Amino acid sequence: MATEVSRLAAIREKVEGGQRLSFEDGLALDASNDLFAIGSMANLVRERYNGNYGYYNVNTHINPTNVCVYKCDFCAFRADLDDPRAYTMGEDQIKERARQAHDRGATELHIVGGLHHKMPFSYYVDVVRWVKQAAPEIHVKAYTGVEIEWFKKIAKLSTREVLSALMEAGLGSIPGGGAEIFHPEVREEICGAKASTAEWFDAHRTAHQLGLHSNATMLYGHIEKAKHRIDHLIRLRELQDETGGFQTFIPLAFHPDNSRMDEIPKPSGVMDLKTMAISRLMLDNFPHIKAYWIMLGIKTAQVALSFGADDLDGTVVHETIYHEAGAETPQEITVTEIRRLITEAGRIPVERDTLYHRVERDGQLWHSREHIDVPALALAGR
Numbered sequence: 001m002a003t004e005v006s007r008l009a010a011i012r013e014k015v016e017g018g019q020r021l022s023f024e025d026g027l028a029l030d031a032s033n034d035l036f037a038i039g040s041m042a043n044l045v046r047e048r049y050n051g052n053y054g055y056y057n058v059n060t061h062i063n064p065t066n067v068c069v070y071k072c073d074f075c076a077f078r079a080d081l082d083d084p085r086a087y088t089m090g091e092d093q094i095k096e097r098a099r100q101a102h103d104r105g106a107t108e109l110h111i112v113g114g115l116h117h118k119m120p121f122s123y124y125v126d127v128v129r130w131v132k133q134a135a136p137e138i139h140v141k142a143y144t145g146v147e148i149e150w151f152k153k154i155a156k157l158s159t160r161e162v163l164s165a166l167m168e169a170g171l172g173s174i175p176g177g178g179a180e181i182f183h184p185e186v187r188e189e190i191c192g193a194k195a196s197t198a199e200w201f202d203a204h205r206t207a208h209q210l211g212l213h214s215n216a217t218m219l220y221g222h223i224e225k226a227k228h229r230i231d232h233l234i235r236l237r238e239l240q241d242e243t244g245g246f247q248t249f250i251p252l253a254f255h256p257d258n259s260r261m262d263e264i265p266k267p268s269g270v271m272d273l274k275t276m277a278i279s280r281l282m283l284d285n286f287p288h289i290k291a292y293w294i295m296l297g298i299k300t301a302q303v304a305l306s307f308g309a310d311d312l313d314g315t316v317v318h319e320t321i322y323h324e325a326g327a328e329t330p331q332e333i334t335v336t337e338i339r340r341l342i343t344e345a346g347r348i349p350v351e352r353d354t355l356y357h358r359v360e361r362d363g364q365l366w367h368s369r370e371h372i373d374v375p376a377l378a379l380a381g382r
């Protein structure tokens with residue numbers, strides 16, 4: 001039987017040779033406690049893709065409503081219709097938020113929320129339209145695969161029709177949420193009522209076919225096992241082989257507070273870094289891996305830049321999904337601070353827009369420049 005050392009050496013050889021890792025390789029990495037070995041392999045792949053650059057963006061989140069028909073076990077954000085915490089934003093509020101974001105220099109609005117029992121599809125289309133009316137330059141990254149599936153149901157439209165209506169209103173890309181864990185053993189347990197794995201993939205495949213880019217996530221550190229996490233990554237890798245439409249993968253650390261799984265402890269620092277590194281290694285066709293500092297905490301996110309991650313996400317304002325679930329991170333981080341964190345991690349900070357164009361700023365004005373071409377960038381970083 002192969003020892004752990006020889007197993008890791010064989011995996012390292014594959015990584016160095018640019019060969020694809022198997023399901024069994026993923027399980028072997030997960031079973032190993034040699035965090036440095038796993039991290040250094042992931043760092044190699046990160047560097048191959050992204051040279052010495054560490055990306056961030058300037059963005060704001062809008063969660064238009066917290067009212068949701070579903071009751072996912074992990075969610076601390078949702079509210080029933082008659083809950084005193086329930087809210088739904090109207091046109092003025094959405095436009096005000098978009099203008100504020102614009103005035104603070106945001107290049108992106110990340111919009112996701114609950115699936116309201118009574119709101120028609122036209123409300124969700126209007127949200128995008130209102131944002132674009134108030135701040136036409138802002139990129140709208142909105143609505144997860146789960147929301148798209150819900151819109152199909154309430155509007156009796158196909159995936160393609162739903163996405164086309166949203167694109168017409170100004171939708172620019174699709175965020176990675178709603179993926180949770182794809183394996184049915186876990187999905188049925190923690191969020192069985194909402195969009196199935198096949199439906200989530202249908203939303204992303206169709207988005208890619210229509211020319212939209214999207215992200216993908218994985219919610220880890222609850223009831224799932226290593227085999228479910230590796231299975232999740234391989235399913236994403238397969239769709240990426242088919243369409244090439246994914247930009248970034250974001251592993252999301254479970255925050256238990258105020259959820260129906262609050263007896264489960266938060267994932268440890270070792271699990272956070274190992275999951276980041278294994279994601280980078282298994283997703284050999286994803287250009288970017290994001291350490292979402294809001295969930296990981298600023299310190300772990302910074303260290304993750306040496307464990308496979310190349311992106312820290314944004315200087316986020318008004319994040320509620322994780323803060324309801326006990327995230328202790330601040331609601332926003334300044335550009336100066338995020339650049340300092342990236343520089344201290346040994347990377348060159350690069351502000352990007354949602355689609356990975358370099359952003360240049362001239363006082364209050366910003367411009368998207370050339371696309372940050374991965375191979376060119378990798379060379380530039382050496």
Ligand code: V47
Pocket residue numbers: 074075076112144174175176177178179180215216217218219250252253254255256257259292313321322325
């Ligand atoms: O799908 C909900 C997760 C996701 C909790 O695409 C929780 O750039 C931890 O997907 N503990 C939504 N996680 C957020 C999301 C996201 C975030 C940042 C960037 C991008 C991107 C996407 O949040 C949900 C779910 O997996 N979530 N509750 C919780 N208690």
